[in-house]
Amino acid sequence: MNQNIILRMGIIPSTILFSAIAVLVSVILAIFLFNMFGIEIIFRNIILAFIVPSLVAPPIIYYYGKLLLEIAKTEEVLRARTDELQAALADVKQLSGMLPICAHCKDIRDDEGYWNEIESYVGRRSEATFSHGICPDCAKRYYPNVKLPSSSST
16 A cells, blocks of 8 residues: 555545554454464453454554655645745746737836836836847937947858
């Protein structure tokens, strides 16, 4: 038997199962001893009441306790991993879905209906930061008198 039985059945049903197994093994062992050694009736009651259960129960209790300890350790690892993943999930900020953006100024409308600059909107909802520059097309359009260095690809 492995710990999957305990996990599937639960602690109380598996305890009942292990107890039933211990009683069954005790009875089988007692019957074997009675027939093998021809034990008299007076000693049969002593064997059934004390000796057989004391021989059979400890290994079963030890094995069952070992399984319960393994389950407790596994639950602790699982709990720690769950806490770690929840902390990581809390740190994750992700933009998704469709963003309503102005075709002219590129401001974004938030869930409350307010228009925000794209930098502030994305900055509040992600770990992204912005650095501003100007692309060559906009530089020519808005700053026609400024000579730009030529960008040659090598």
